[in-house]
């Protein structure tokens with residue numbers, strides 16, 4: 001079969017990539033398991049922050065079977081600080097599916113990979129191309145930005161049509177000879193060169209870039225405004241008695257399921273007739289659609305007081321609580337209040 005000629009855009013960014021790429025451990029491997037792990041971590045995390053997590057997770061679970069069999073609590077503990085914990089849970093569900101349905105060897109085609117929990121079109125295309133050289137173009141925010149500028153695509157990237165439009169364009173540009181190289185190149189080009197505020201004077205595409213020629217770089221890509229994040233208040237009591245803390249695991253569906261927290265104030269506190277010492281509030285915490293404000297207090301309960309323990313809570317030593325996965329909001333609360341002795345004993349390892 002005759003090979004189609006490589007598009008000048010593709011040739012340019014691939015040549016740029018050879019010179020400018022960052023050396024990252026997941027680029028040195030063809031192992032689909034390691035690539036998948038890196039892609040899931042990087043879904044909502046910057047490279048510098050994700051790197052140590054990638055190394056720790058791969059060391060703790062060197063093969064997909066190890067991840068499938070790990071206790072969920074130890075996975076969440078290793079994930080602590082990365083946020084978006086559904087990623088970790090889906091990671092484990094997907095590992096279990098690989099063991100169950102593919103006898104432990106990672107699926108090799110885009111159509112199979114996309115069936116794994118937590119894997120969308122972008123991640124499936126990345127794994128299928130990087131590990132198996134399948135010609136599937138990756139499309140993420142970086143790719144939207146690069147293509148919309150170079151080819152003057154006016155489609156609103158927040159619209160439901162955007163993925164289809166940009167995927168067809170990217171797919172028409174991906175060379176059969178080196179799909180992995182093209183995907184790596186366009187992602188890196190978007191991350192390092194064609195950034196939200198790029199330096200076009202050093203860009204190898206400026207001659208052919210439609211946005212640059214028309215002085216429209218700042219206008220593209222077009223993105224309609226997001227809805228405002230909802231503000232919620234979550235206030236905690238750090239309740240201490242005999243050197244232990246009153247804590248619970250969040251078991252309800254919603255944010256932070258499976259993570260641990262101090263006593264969350266939801267109703268009346270009549271059962272706790274002791275003075276409260278105000279703790280420093282952690283900074284406002286942003287989730288994808290929520291903005292969480294938090295205030296917190298420390299309460300020392302006398303040793304001889306028989307406290308009525310609220311349902312779902314129990315006593316735990318600071319060192320055991322340290323070993324549990326906790327939301328970043330709580331890690332911030334702890335590290336901002338190390339002058340409170342019991343919080344000093346919970347020293348978060350992964351900050």
Ligand code: SF4
Nearest residue numbers: 194198200203206209
């Ligand atoms: S010229 Fe500027 S806007 Fe166009 S591709 Fe290069 S960096 Fe992006």
